[in-house]
Amino acid sequence: MVRVNPALDAHIAHLAAIRAAVRAELEGRAARVQAVVDSHVRTGRLRDSLRVETSATDSTVSLSHPQILAINYGYIAANGRFVEGIHAIEAGQE
Numbered sequence: 001m002v003r004v005n006p007a008l009d010a011h012i013a014h015l016a017a018i019r020a021a022v023r024a025e026l027e028g029r030a031a032r033v034q035a036v037v038d039s040h041v042r043t044g045r046l047r048d049s050l051r052v053e054t055s056a057t058d059s060t061v062s063l064s065h066p067q068i069l070a071i072n073y074g075y076i077a078a079n080g081r082f083v084e085g086i087h088a089i090e091a092g093q094e
Helices: 008-013 016-038 045-049 068-073
Strands: 050-054 059-063 074-076 082-084
Touching: 008 016, 016 045, 016 050, 016 059, 045 050, 045 068, 068 074
Parallel strands: none
Antiparallel strands: 050 059, 074 082
């Protein structure tokens, strides 16, 4: 019977080549998010809230602006018209 080491996933996740591939993927996704954010600068607060974080085995691109949901997905303006969002989050998922 074949036995699989229960820690195999952790072992693979810590391999240098895997970590480099995860980092490269993160950098590409972060660049796409950054490009969308940079093309919609009004105050610079959204751009300043962009964070790219990498740990030993994981990577994250985040936007922490307090109005990120409205900025990203859109909102209804005071005059009742819908303002389209910038869809920066989706750019990082492509």
